Amino acid sequence: MKELIEEKLKYIGLEIDEIPDFVKEYKPLEYFPPRYYEENQYKVYQYIDVREIQIMLTPTNRLNSIKEKYSQASSLYAYLDTEKEENILRHTTFLKMLKEVEIEEIEKVAKKQQQLNRKVPFRVKFEDNYLWQVYYSENTKKYFMLVTTEDLDYSTFFYLLKKQIECYKANKSYKVFVPISHMEYSGKYLKKMEFSDIEKYLWVFTKDWPLMYEVYDKTGNLSVQITGTTRVYEKIQSYYRIHFNTKEKTEEFYRLLKALFILQTELPHYYKFTTRIGRNGELEFERNNKRIQYEKLALLLKQEAIKQIAEVERLYQEKKDLVSLLEERKEWVVSLEEEYFQKEKQISTYLECRKTFFGRVKYFFKLKANKKEKAKPQKKEEKKSEPETEGKKLEILEEKENYTIEDLVKICKELDSISLQVKNLRLDKKASENKIESMKLKIKNASLYIEEIDRHEKSIFEFWKFANKDENLMLIQGIEEEKVVAPRISKAFDYEEDFEDLGIQVDLKQRKSFTQEEQEAIFILSTEQREVVNQRKQEEIALEELKKEAEAQKVLFQKEDFDIFGSISEDSTKIKLMGSKKHREVARDKFQILNITKDTTLEEYIQEIEKYKKNFDMAFQKMTSPLDMAVYIEGEEIQEGIQKGNMNPKKFIEKTKEETICLNKINLKKDTNVVFLSNSIYYENRNKTLPIGMDLTDEVLLDLKQYEMKPKSEKSFRIIEEDEEDGIKQKTIELTEYEIEKREENDKSNDCSCN
Numbered sequence: 001m002k003e004l005i006e007e008k009l010k011y012i013g014l015e016i017d018e019i020p021d022f023v024k025e026y027k028p029l030e031y032f033p034p035r036y037y038e039e040n041q042y043k044v045y046q047y048i049d050v051r052e053i054q055i056m057l058t059p060t061n062r063l064n065s066i067k068e069k070y071s072q073a074s075s076l077y078a079y080l081d082t083e084k085e086e087n088i089l090r091h092t093t094f095l096k097m098l099k100e101v102e103i104e105e106i107e108k109v110a111k112k113q114q115q116l117n118r119k120v121p122f123r124v125k126f127e128d129n130y131l132w133q134v135y136y137s138e139n140t141k142k143y144f145m146l147v148t149t150e151d152l153d154y155s156t157f158f159y160l161l162k163k164q165i166e167c168y169k170a171n172k173s174y175k176v177f178v179p180i181s182h183m184e185y186s187g188k189y190l191k192k193m194e195f196s197d198i199e200k201y202l203w204v205f206t207k208d209w210p211l212m213y214e215v216y217d218k219t220g221n222l223s224v225q226i227t228g229t230t231r232v233y234e235k236i237q238s239y240y241r242i243h244f245n246t247k248e249k250t251e252e253f254y255r256l257l258k259a260l261f262i263l264q265t266e267l268p269h270y271y272k273f274t275t276r277i278g279r280n281g282e283l284e285f286e287r288n289n290k291r292i293q294y295e296k297l298a299l300l301l302k303q304e305a306i307k308q309i310a311e312v313e314r315l316y317q318e319k320k321d322l323v324s325l326l327e328e329r330k331e332w333v334v335s336l337e338e339e340y341f342q343k344e345k346q347i348s349t350y351l352e353c354r355k356t357f358f359g360r361v362k363y364f365f366k367l368k369a370n371k372k373e374k375a376k377p378q379k380k381e382e383k384k385s386e387p388e389t390e391g392k393k394l395e396i397l398e399e400k401e402n403y404t405i406e407d408l409v410k411i412c413k414e415l416d417s418i419s420l421q422v423k424n425l426r427l428d429k430k431a432s433e434n435k436i437e438s439m440k441l442k443i444k445n446a447s448l449y450i451e452e453i454d455r456h457e458k459s460i461f462e463f464w465k466f467a468n469k470d471e472n473l474m475l476i477q478g479i480e481e482e483k484v485v486a487p488r489i490s491k492a493f494d495y496e497e498d499f500e501d502l503g504i505q506v507d508l509k510q511r512k513s514f515t516q517e518e519q520e521a522i523f524i525l526s527t528e529q530r531e532v533v534n535q536r537k538q539e540e541i542a543l544e545e546l547k548k549e550a551e552a553q554k555v556l557f558q559k560e561d562f563d564i565f566g567s568i569s570e571d572s573t574k575i576k577l578m579g580s581k582k583h584r585e586v587a588r589d590k591f592q593i594l595n596i597t598k599d600t601t602l603e604e605y606i607q608e609i610e611k612y613k614k615n616f617d618m619a620f621q622k623m624t625s626p627l628d629m630a631v632y633i634e635g636e637e638i639q640e641g642i643q644k645g646n647m648n649p650k651k652f653i654e655k656t657k658e659e660t661i662c663l664n665k666i667n668l669k670k671d672t673n674v675v676f677l678s679n680s681i682y683y684e685n686r687n688k689t690l691p692i693g694m695d696l697t698d699e700v701l702l703d704l705k706q707y708e709m710k711p712k713s714e715k716s717f718r719i720i721e722e723d724e725e726d727g728i729k730q731k732t733i734e735l736t737e738y739e740i741e742k743r744e745e746n747d748k749s750n751d752c753s754c755n
C-alpha cells in the first residue's frame with residue numbers, strides 16, 4: 001500500500017519527513033465544553049480562514065460526548081511525528097486513515113466548498129455538514145477541528161489539511177463555510193429566549209418547526225437566517241428563508257410575529273393569518289389576501305379596533321331594542337294569557353255543569369244573564385316610563401389616536417360578551433313570537449268552542465239537547481315550536497390520509513361493476529388516444545403514430561406474439577412487483593386491444609375507437625365518487641371532453657420544470673360520476689393475483705361534456721424547491737377552483753338511452 005499512500009500524500013502536499021512548521025506549533029486551547037447543548041444541531045455558521053483552524057485528532061467516535069472527545073484529543077503533530085515512541089501507534093492510525101480516504105471524496109468536499117464560497121445555501125445547512133467538527137474556544141479565541149479516528153469518513157479532515165498546506169506555502173487566505181459545533185447564539189440581534197419564541201410562533205403559522213442560524217459572511221458581518229417549510233395551499237408545502245442583516249430588522253420581525261401570534265391565539269374567531277412565499281423566497285404573512293407588514297401594523301390595529309368598536313356599539317343598540325321589545329311582548333303575553341284564562345274558565349264551567357240536570361239549567365240562565373250585561377271596557381293602566389339610565393361607556397370603546405394589541409383584545413372580548421347576550425335575546429325574541437302565535441291560536445280555538453255553545457242559547461230545550469250529546473268538542477292546542485335540524489357534515493377527501501383506503505374501495509367496486517370490454521375502454525382512453533376521442537387529433541395522424549410506435553416495440557417481441565397469443569403474451573408463472581406486492585398478471589397493451597398491425601386501415605381504427613368510446617360511456621355511468629374530493633387538471637383552460645385529472649396536485653408541481661404552472665381544481669361532490677385508474681384498469685386479473693388498490697397512479701378520468709363548470713375562486717402562490725445547480729428554484733402556481741353541476745340535457749339523454 002506504500003505507493004497508494006505516497007500518491008495521496010503527494011495529492012495533499014504533505015511530506016512526512018518534512019512536517020510543516022504550522023503543524024508543529026501547538027497552541028493551548030483552554031476549551032471548556034458546555035454543560036447543556038443539543039447534539040447534531042448547529043446554530044452558527046461562519047466563513048473561517050483555514051489557517052485559523054487548529055487540527056486535533058481523538059481516538060473516539062463522532063457520536064461520543066464532546067467532553068470525552070476533547071479529553072482524549074492530541075495535536076495533529078502527535079500523529080505525524082515518528083521520532084517519539086509513544087507516537088508510533090498514532091502515526092499508524094494516521095496512515096490507516098489516509099489509506100481509507102478516497103481522493104474523489106476529497107474532491108467532492110472541495111467542489112462543495114467552491115459553491116459555498118460563492119453564496120450561502122438557501123437552507124444554510126448543506127450536505128455532510130456534520131463532518132465538519134469545528135469548535136471555538138472562547139478563552140483563547142481559537143477555532144479547532146476534532147477529527148474522530150474511529151469514524152470512516154475523513155474527507156473533510158484531509159481537505160482542510162490540504163488547503164492549509166497550500167495556503168501556508170503560498171501565504172494566502174482561503175475561507176471555508178462550516179458550522180461551529182456547540183456554539184450558542186451571540187445575542188447581538190436577539191436574546192436566546194426570543195429565538196425560542198420565534199420558533200414557537202412560526203410553528204403555529206407554518207405547522208413546521210423552523211431552523212434558525214446566525215451566519216457570518218466572509219467579512220465577519222452577522223445575519224440571522226431562518227429556514228423551514230410552510231403550507232402555501234392546502235397541503236402543498238414550500239421552503240422559505242428569512243434573512244436579516246441588522247438588529248433593527250430582526251427585532252421588527254420578532255415584534256410582528258409576536259403580535260400576530262397573540263392576535264391569533266387570543267382571538268382565534270376573529271383573526272387567522274396565513275403564510276405565503278415572497279419574490280425572494282422569504283416568508284410573508286397575509287390576511288384576506290392582504291400582506292401584513294410591520295410598518296403598517298399600527299394602522300391595522302387601529303382599523304380593526306375602530307371596526308370592532310362599531311360592531312360593539314351596534315350590538316349595544318340592538319340589545320337595547322331587543323330588551324324593549326321583549327318587555328312589550330311580555331305584557332302582551334300576559335294579557336293574552338288572561339284572556340285565554342277567562343275563556344278556558346268558561347269552557348271548564350260548561351263542561352262541569354253539563355254533567356247534571358240542574359247544572360245545565362243553572363249554566364243556561366247564567367249564560368243568558370251574562371249576555372244582557374254589557375262588559376265595560378277596562379281602562380289599560382299606562383306604564384310609567386322610567387328614565388333610561390345609560391351605563392357608563394367602557395373606557396376601551398373611547399376613541400383614541402392609537403390602539404394597542406391589549407386594547408384590541410379587550411374590545412374583542414367585550415364583543416364576544418355582547419354578541420352572546422344579543423344571541424340569547426334573539427332566541428328569546430323568537431320564543432316570544434312562538435308564544436304569542438300559540439296563545440293567539442289557543443284563544444281562537446277557545447272562542448270557536450264558546451261560539452258553538454252560544455249558538456244553542458235560544459231555548460232551554462235546544463241547549464238541553466246540545467248539552468246532552470255524547471260528543472265532546474275538541475279544544476285544539478297551540479302550535480308546536482319549530483325543530484332545528486343541524487346540517488349534515490360530509491367527510492372530505494384527504495389525499496395523504498385517505499388515498500390508500502380510497503384506492504382499495506374504488507378498485508373493488510370497479511372490478512365488480514366493469515366488464516372486460518369496459519376496463520379495456522378505460523385503459524385506451526387513459527392513453528394519448530383520448531385526444532382522438534375528444535376530436536383534438538386527426539385519426540390519420542393518430543394511426544400513423546401508433547404504427548410507428550408499434551414498429552419500434554417489435555424489437556422486443558416476436559411477430560407471433562401479436563398474431564396468435566392475443567392479450568396472453570406471457571405465461572402465468574412470471575412474478576412481477578407492484579409497489580411491494582407480488583402478482584402474476586399481464587399488463588394491458590394498447591396495440592393488442594386496438595388490433596394495430598401494418599395492415600390496419602383507417603376505417604378499422606375509427607371503428608375500434610368508436611366502440612371503446614361507447615364502452616367508456618357505459619362504464620362512466622356506473623362509477624361515482626364515494627365522498628367529496630378534488631381533482632386537479634393542468635392547463636390555462638379546461639377543455640371539454642374526457643380529461644385526465646390527478647388527486648394529488650404535488651405531482652404536477654414536481655414533474656413540471658416551467659416557472660409558472662396553471663392548475664385547475666375541480667370539486668367533486670359525493671356520487672359524482674368519475675372513473676378511477678386503479679390496478680384493474682392497467683392489468684388483466686386472469687390468475688386472481690392482482691393487488692387491490694391504486695398502486696400505479698393517482699389519476700382519474702372525467703367526462704366534462706356532461707358537466708357545467710362554474711368558477712369559484714382564483715389564487716396565485718409561489719413555492720421554493722431545491723435545485724442541484726442553482727440551489728433553489730422558484731415556481732408560481734396559478735390555480736383556478738371550479739364547482740361542477742350536471743347538465744340537464746345530458747340527464748335527459750341518459751334517461752332515454754337507458755329506456
